[in-house]
Amino acid sequence: MFDQLIAIIQKNLKLVMRSKSSALLIILAPLLIILLIGASFNSSNLYGLKIGAYSETYTNISDSLVRRLIDKEFDVTKTESSEICINGVKEGNFHVCAIFPEGLDVNNETTINFWVDYSKINLVYLILNSISEGVSSESSELSTGLVNVLLDELNKTENELTLEEKYISSLSIKNNENHEVTRHILNDIASFDTRVGKGSYRWDAPSSKDLESKLAELGEVINDSEAGSELNSLKDEVDSYKKRIKIRLDNTKSELELYENRVDHKVEETKDLLDGMNVGLLVVQQGLAGDSEDILSINKSTNLILEGISSIQLRQAERIANPITLSINPVSSKSSHLNSMLPALIILFVMFVGILMSSTIVTREKKSKAHFRNVIAPINSLLMVAGDYFTSLFVALVQIAIIFAVTSFFFKGIFSIGVLITVLLASTLFILLGFIIGHVSRSEEGATMASISVASLSLLFSDIILPIESLPVSIKNIVKFNPFVLGEESLKKLLLFNVKLDFIADNVYALVSFILVFIIIIFVLKREDLKWLFR
């Protein structure tokens, strides 16, 4: 049986290789495609995308935006009118038309209108994403500038308030001190006794009678002596002095009485003054008390403002302008288009080669004149199917090997057991699908059409054209079991995220289930052989 299988595979391969076009396709197609794709997509940029731009009046901002787009390798053309710009998209001259408002300025209208052709929806999102980056960074710069102005003002206010707060505190303290001083003064004034009282002073000079009696006593003593005359003269002098002292004392008394009157008068004046001051100071004290309340209130407010300002932790304008910054990073370190395309590319290859190759082999064999000789040979047609399967698998693997070999020039270490298993399972699945198509088709053309239709359908309901997330839930739930999606998803995880095989176990089981179902269908189609097998 093994020899028969080998004979069938050899025959199939020879037939495939003898056809020049087939051989060329098998060897050169993958080489050519991968080289072209490698050269074209081994970057993460968008090249040569044409953008039409129009504005009635360009401002610094709009010019800056245009420059940003040019810096991002877009081919930007300024048009003469918005109509030309929009029609340019319709006519395919531009991929996107950007219409900037007249005099684009932060103080005026800032809406930039993009006109896109939604029939190129995949390109549209790609371009808009790229343009948005430029616009948002420009917008971010503008916001940052505006926030900077606000922040500067805020900082100034904070500094001024901090400065003022000292004065206010000092003022409050001084006010309190004044209030206290005033209170003391008032107390002093209140406790100040202006009463002087009437003169209670006495003139306690020895009376002249005492002095005369003393002198008389002295004269009597002296009469007995020779010094009486001199004492008499002294007595005269004393009398003279006595008279003068009396006069002076009288004068002094009258002066004192005069002074006392003046003092009384002054005391009265002082009392009036103090009363006046008391009233004034009471007013001042009340005023100071009111001021203290006001100052306290101002102080509280100032403190609140300062607390509020100091509680603002974000002081960087960039962070206030863009408190949440988006950074879209590739989850894999490999970021070129080729990298992200490679899983889909491989499954695409496997799908088209598998389906087309196997369906073509089956229908070509069915329509071959030599087929009858195979039919009447003592060989189970399931063995023929196995031979066709291994032939198709061999061709598919050769092509994948070429792709891997060429791709390894661009990036290393992409091959693993998981990748091999996924490729083998996907190849087997699509080859068996091709067999089913080949068996039910009546002609090679029909099989080719059916194969292309099935492959296109698989492609359509995958992430290649539109994200499957955009489909209705019910359809999405079916589409996620699309063999192409299963294969691509598995390979993507293996190639881009370097996950282990058990991480994609569900997909592997789904692929194996599909394979089993297809084998059963082929058995049913070959039911005669099934009978033979169990006989």
Next chain:
Amino acid sequence: MIKLINVSKRFGENVILDNINLHIKQGKILGIIGINGSGKTTLLNLLVGHHKPDNGSVLVKSREVKNIYNVAHFFGFATQDGCFYPKLTVKENLQYFAGLYNLKKHDVDKNFENVSRLLNLYEKRDVLAEKLSAGMQRRLDVACSVIHDPQIILLDEPTANLDPILRKEMSNLIRLLSSQGKTIVLTSHLIEELEGTCHDVAILHNGKIQKRSMRTIRKSRSSLENVFKKFVKA
């Protein structure tokens, strides 16, 4: 060697074979003659088990033909069309078809050597089948039928679309194979061709068959043509 016992076959409403009985002896050349659409090819297909009879049974070496697999080794079948791969060489075609019969490598090589030399294909062994002349292609077709050394060779219209020289060549080839002890069943609608080649002939018409020995026909100084006309009229 081969026995058809009360065999009937119909396709839809058309009765192709109606309760026929036929015995084909070993080592003989049996020619089946009939007009186009008389069921000659269907009869051959029944012999190899490609078609199943609706009624009756086909026995090959006393073994009932139930399907292709239990009798395939006995038969070599050359159809009206060239049953070979045009994109393979003579040798590749022969080796491939020999391989289907599970022959060992040295048997395949030996059979290839014998058959290609017998049918004068050896010199052309590395030529693509599509590059061969019509006569050589017919030889290749026969060679593909006999590469596994079958005991019974079925030839469906072997001389159709051949010029007289090639027809003669094919007749010689059939006799050559017969001389090697093969039982040959061939169909044709050319009476004179069968007269010169076959030991026995079977006339197939309207689902009925009548087998006659060529020796008997010759002895009765009649001709196959007369026998055929008489059977058709009857």
